[in-house]
Amino acid sequence: MDFSVITEEEFDLLLDASEDFGRFGKTDRKCSRCGNDLDYYRNGSSSQTKCKTADCLEITSRGI
Ligand SMILES: [Zn+2]
Numbered sequence: 162m163d164f165s166v167i168t169e170e171e172f173d174l175l176l177d178a179s180e181d182f183g184r185f186g187k188t189d190r191k192c193s194r195c196g197n198d199l200d201y202y203r204n205g206s207s208s209q210t211k212c213k214t215a216d217c218l219e220i221t222s223r224g225i
Pocket residue numbers: 192193194195196197212213214217218
């Protein structure tokens with residue numbers, strides 16, 4: 162995972178959002194940086210949670 166551009170708080174938000182997506186297929190959480198919706202992508206064993214705004218918040222998780 163790349164921690165370089167987001168804070169621990171932002172990381173936790175995206176992690177919580179990815180759990181929401183995993184459980185419910187959606188999340189009510191919003192990007193803490195710009196307020197936009199968050200998106201979730203699954204790619205094999207890894208998943209990506211990111212803000213819908215380009216070049217905003219984004220994390221990649223493995224093995225969830
Ligand atoms: Zn954003």
